[in-house]
Amino acid sequence: MIRRKIVAGNWKMNMNLTEGNSLAEAVRNETLQIKPVKTSVVLCPPFIHLKSVAAILDGSPAMTGAQNCSHEKAGALTGEISAAMVKSTGAGWVIIGHSERRTIFGEDDKLLRKKTAAALEAGLKVIFCCGEVLPEREKNIHFNVVRTQIEEGLSGFTAKELSDIVIAYEPVWAIGTGVTASPQQAQEMHAYIRELTRELFGAGTAAEMIILYGGSCKASNAAELFAMPDVDGGLIGGASLNAIEFGNIIRAAEL
């Protein structure tokens, strides 16, 4: 089964409007040069950038996504942004359950399931994040942690809904630390996740599920990570803030 690769950039809370537009223009130019054929490219800037970045990327192979969305459709929820609002900017994607949302903002599996449902209902595709913290890996319970996150977050969605979801495995000990999971560690967990999706959703969904790796993925290690049979691309934080570096990660996915 040849799955499409995805390279998604998570800008996190970086870049003012001017800086964001310049970065988006530089990424646009990179993608126009690379002309990816096997890889979808998604930029996930802060909400305030979504409209201008979508306009800049228009006509290029890259598209936009948000880093989060509300679990509700509308109402008295000061400071929240709904999935439909995200969609109305031209975005096609949203990241749900990033470890920073889970740990810093206390988003639990139940809420993340609601957010995923809200995003799908609004017509967005979802990058659903999972991953263990270091003490969980040291205690050797990382597989169970990821299993619970996926079971609680994604159980009950239909095969059609699941075809609009990709899973990003991001070991928290590798995020922003410069410590990357080895290709073998990534492959081992990705294979586990694929087997789990087979158990939960069936063989068809499992074979088609795109599973991204995230955590200190950069141009110098992307090719060996993406060469693993169950690693279908990456969710890139720090290295997505530099267009040349990000472009080289897209090139690695095209190999």
Ligand code: PGA
């Ligand atoms: P990093 O972040 O690439 O800076 O480690 C990845 C992520 O948090 O999505």
